Amino acid sequence: MSDILNAILERGDLAHxxxxxxxxxxxxxxxxxxxxxxxxxxxxxxxxxxxxRFNRHFRSDP
Structure with a gap:
């Protein structure tokens, strides 16, 4: 990873x-x-x- 970072820094491509x-x-x-x-x-x-499930269990239908 540091090789990639060094290559970018050497080229001055900080924006990228x-x-x-x-x-x-x-x-x-x-x-x-x-x-x-x-x-x-x-x-x-x-x-x-x-x-x-609660509503089915406590349904008020006779």
């Missing part, structure tokens, strides 16, 4: 390095956000299923 690091950070953040959204969706689905 900064852009690459920004893109990596943005991609990682988007991945984490999507993972959290998936977990929240699963929790909501479990809650709705339990609520439906």
């Amino acid at each position: 390095l900064a852009l690459f690091l920004w893109a990596c950070a943005a991609t990682a953040q988007a991945y984490l956000a999507m993972r959290e959204l998936g977990e929240a969706t699963r929790r909501l689905d479990a809650f709705v299923r339990e609520l439906a």
